[in-house]
Amino acid sequence: MDLDAAAWAALMLSLRVASVAMLCSLPLALWVAWILARKEFPGKGLLSALVHLPLVLPPVVTGYLLLLSFGRNAPLGRLLESLGIGLAFHWTGAVLAALIMGFPLMVRAMRLAIEAVDPRIEAAAATLGAPRVSVFCRVTLPLIFPGILAGAVMGFAKAMGEFGATITFVANIPGQTQTLPSAIWTALQVPGGENRALAMAALAGLVALAAVLLSEALARRVAKRISGAR
Amino acid sequence: MDLDAAAWAALMLSLRVASVAMLCSLPLALWVAWILARKEFPGKGLLSALVHLPLVLPPVVTGYLLLLSFGRNAPLGRLLESLGIGLAFHWTGAVLAALIMGFPLMVRAMRLAIEAVDPRIEAAAATLGAPRVSVFCRVTLPLIFPGILAGAVMGFAKAMGEFGATITFVANIPGQTQTLPSAIWTALQVPGGENRALAMAALAGLVALAAVLLSEALARRVAKRISGAR
């Protein structure tokens, strides 16, 4: 493949951004999914809508809103900057953008999985003396593993592919904030850059293929253990 | 809100595109989800990866590939055109783009729901004489309703928000292929257009809110019926 150093740098950055975004959002997404699946409270519909928002808004708007909130002139952005956490024009900002864009996907997958858990099994664990947190860790969590896995894969895939919000929020600086999608887009803007763009897209596809195959294999192993097949 | 006729036209187009895309992809997504959840076959991992592909690729690449395949000069595009199905630069193309971009989300939600159905309940239906199709329609389908609903909402939301693939494939022709996200993007191109863009984004948010609230209410009703609460 016709891939230069810039493409490899973009791939590496994308991998880093996607992994960090996925790992960081897992706990939060899990928590939100749990609340949406299990709790009834006023404003639940609103929370659910809020979670879906990044799906609905054009990514550039999300990026724009991020810039408004975390830009160098925004109070929040200034605060974080003073704490040494620069987001705008940093790869960490790409993580934030990817995280937000993947959040609805992760929450939905986990929520569906949590909703499918029989609360009577959790009740059984409680009668055996397990406090709520233990029930969650030892019963709920393993039971929703397929959902977590699905959420993780989708979050990772989305993070690998996120473009609009990322480029708007952290710009497209080769070697710094140029993720693989940004690099692909850049290549597409140059006459004759198609092949380079497609080669990089294929690379992204391969990464996704690997992630999906891995997750499918993991899921199959867990399913087998539960069904008792060997 | 500061919304002119073009904005309303874009909203209407987006609603149409999103509804049609969601409705068209439902059966196909359901079928693919069912296969992925229930069948073991060589190449299953590959199929799963393929389904995830639109998540991973930058939307512009998806749009570019669509343009390559269905453009007026591409063989496939010409064939469809001669059959009266114009896709490139038509709102139907926006439907196709939205459909493809939302597909992974729909499939995942439905697949998780199908995986959560106890096959022993389906077996019980079979012993009562129900052929496979009846079992699916009368048992599986109602049981995975929450997953279908989740998939539909995500597919719809994603279709409302899709920008990169759409603008690349069908362009940004006001009144014809300018969806709400395209209109928002266009507004952002003019200095001072931010407010207009944000007003339209708020509109998109309201639509999503309505869709999410509706789906939550529906889901709650179904859950209540199953749990027996009134």
Add this chain to the structure above:
Amino acid sequence: MLEVTLRHGFDGFDLDLSFSTEGGITALFGRSGAGKTTVINAVAGLLRPDMGRVVLDGETLLDTERGIWVPPHRRRLGYVFQDARLFPHLDVRRNLTFGARYAPRGSRGAGFDDVVELLGLKPLLTRAPATLSGGEKQRVALGRALLCRPRLLLMDEPLASLDGPRKQEILPYLERLRDGGLGLPILYVSHAVDEIARLADRLVLLQDGQLKAQGALFDVMADPAAVPLLGVREAGAVLEADVIAHAEDGLSTLAVRAGQLELPGVQAPIGSRVRLRVLAQDVILSRHRPEGLSSVNILAVRVEAVHPGDGPGAAIALSAGGDRLLARVTARAVRDLDLRAGMECYAIIKATTVAPGSIGR
């Protein structure tokens, strides 16, 4: 009518058996984990065994050798699962009527109102399965299977979580299904020997996936080899008897082949035929006709076989004028009385060894 040959291996468990029935109620009996549910699943088509053949009324439902496998929905068997497996999204009424539309036109079977009445489901019809009690679920599952107009009923411990009175209502109904115009055959799994003694025509005994005995209920129940399988305390022959008279003091006179017995609490009318269950541990043997025991029931019997058990006791197969009896005595008694096949002696039957549930038919 039903022929079953199966071979199937799970990790650490091998099923290998062959049995056949002639209609009526065939009981599958065996300890927990013996393979009863596995057999029923294979008959229903929910398990595809490694090897096997299932033929019902001449129609081959399964033949691994000839590659025949009829899918479950075309077998028309009503399956009452060990766990109820109700459709969670349908209310009780819709659960009950789920199978009706798949029954062939004009097929006869239980009517909706009858089943609802029998099982006391009327107040539950609009309820969601999740809100039912354990016994209520089981009743709905039973009704659902009855209402799909099957040609064979598969019942996996259908009455396990039902209360006594409810069982007493349902058992006669099952008998009527078997005996009525429909002659619906039933494959019936139960741990309750009294249920089996009352209901079954044939008995299939399983142990660790292997067939240990099969045959007419009367034969198997009287088989000393079956004692360890049924449980020492539950083993005992089942006889048929004709009700001859009811006396003032509550005792009834019943005729068996070898003589007459006086039993309390027989509800059946004079002239009817009932089943008696005589627990092996309640039969006492004597070489001479005991004197001075006026009111006890004594039958002249011949020892057919002496079957030493695992413990201190022995099971003795007896023939009483063609009826078969089973006695459980101590090893010392075998020695003292010098019990041997062919020996003539007397069986003292405590009148009340007839368990209440076992008087039926």
Add this chain to the structure above:
Amino acid sequence: MLEVTLRHGFDGFDLDLSFSTEGGITALFGRSGAGKTTVINAVAGLLRPDMGRVVLDGETLLDTERGIWVPPHRRRLGYVFQDARLFPHLDVRRNLTFGARYAPRGSRGAGFDDVVELLGLKPLLTRAPATLSGGEKQRVALGRALLCRPRLLLMDEPLASLDGPRKQEILPYLERLRDGGLGLPILYVSHAVDEIARLADRLVLLQDGQLKAQGALFDVMADPAAVPLLGVREAGAVLEADVIAHAEDGLSTLAVRAGQLELPGVQAPIGSRVRLRVLAQDVILSRHRPEGLSSVNILAVRVEAVHPGDGPGAAIALSAGGDRLLARVTARAVRDLDLRAGMECYAIIKATTVAPGSIGR
């Protein structure tokens, strides 16, 4: 030790009752849908009733008036569910040991190896719950609850899908739990009157969510009012008796308060105390001491109450030198014998009315 007061309404079902126990085994008995599981769930903390109070060993677990509600995991109750509810993602061993880590340090209770041995779980330890048979699941659920070292066991039909021999192994174990150093109290739901007659110290009878009777087993079982609740065929008093002698012919002599009984098949050693269950339908009343019935058991009794039933029979409460007996006779017999409270008469007890399962303690 355990005080329970509950009021709770489901759509079309109202629970309203109050009972207390003094440790030992308290049986909850009632027909399907009577509210047994609902009561147990409320005690376990899985159901928050509309109103109620639950006090265990002086600790208030629930008091809706005072706003007290101890969450399930702090109640330390071992619950054997009607459906097994095993953890599907854990193998049998991990299911069994799930609760161990939450038991307070140094608390005593059943040992892992003992429980595995008792319940025959050794070959299943590495198996996934989905591959277990119905009875196997139930045994694992039982073991899991035993191993969490609870201070009260809640058992909802724990033996319903177990075979007879297995039951005979588990019942003495439960008795030992109750009687042993731990003195583990048990709230026990069962439909099997013989199980209850054998195990229970106290009996709570429910009907349609209401308390119908509660008290010591001996009192409630001998209460004519309880006959329709227990089922006409299952009703009967339970007595305690001392084993005095074992005769050559297999009959044993047992002393009850009003005299001696000769019974077959008593396994207990001389000097031990056993429980006898005398079914009401197997007690015959006579105004005069019957002559010429040398081998039957006859006790002098006084009629305490005559309780006409719904059907043609009547339940007669009897006192036999302090022991309570129950007889079921026809309405005609009531008239003919002119049975009235206070009358002295004789009860003829068929020796073998003592159900095998009911000889215990």
Add this chain to the structure above:
Amino acid sequence: EAPLTVFAAASLRGALEEIAAAFPVPLVLAYGGSGTMARQVAAGAPADVVLLANTDWMDWLADQGIIAAEEAQIIAHNHLVLIAPRGTTKLSHPADLPAQLGPTGRLAMGQRDAVPAGSYARDWLTHEGLWEGLQSKLAETDNVRAALALVARGDTPFGVVYASDAHAEADVQVVYKVPADTHAPITYPAAALTPAGTDLLAFLTTEQAQAILEDHGFVRADHGS
């Protein structure tokens, strides 16, 4: 009369709106990136006229045989300017730029490879010998309007945009005009794709249209740079 569809580079938007009002036939204006639109035109987009922000893509269209090279017509030029939020003092010499950015300030500009304005900016900075030193201080955006917005909001203290962009945004001011000889010429080529489009193409070079373009900060087509 049937409206004409115009595919146009987004940065022309302000001027085109006014031109549309002046043109007798109604215009449907569809905006996008130059590359995207060039490809769409090649794929058969229903446009009558295409207006791009750089010549590369017009040349590409000619290479594809979609238009004849001589049909393309330059309709305007532009200047590159260095901008800063209103109130910033003028920059006397480009070499002061790094110091003015300070330790954290960034320079907003179009993406160097993908956005024409970015390429021009790189050319200029390279010419000034500043490019290497500014590598870690850039904020490269996906179009030049985004760079403008960054400066307008104060997210970056400086940006490189077209004079026409700076003209349209009240919140920024030009602090330095980039000499035209430090980068490739900035030209806006247009081409008609249908016979109906030729009228519009012709109109774009009329005095009326050129005045409008000039009003919006563009440089007249005949003032070749």
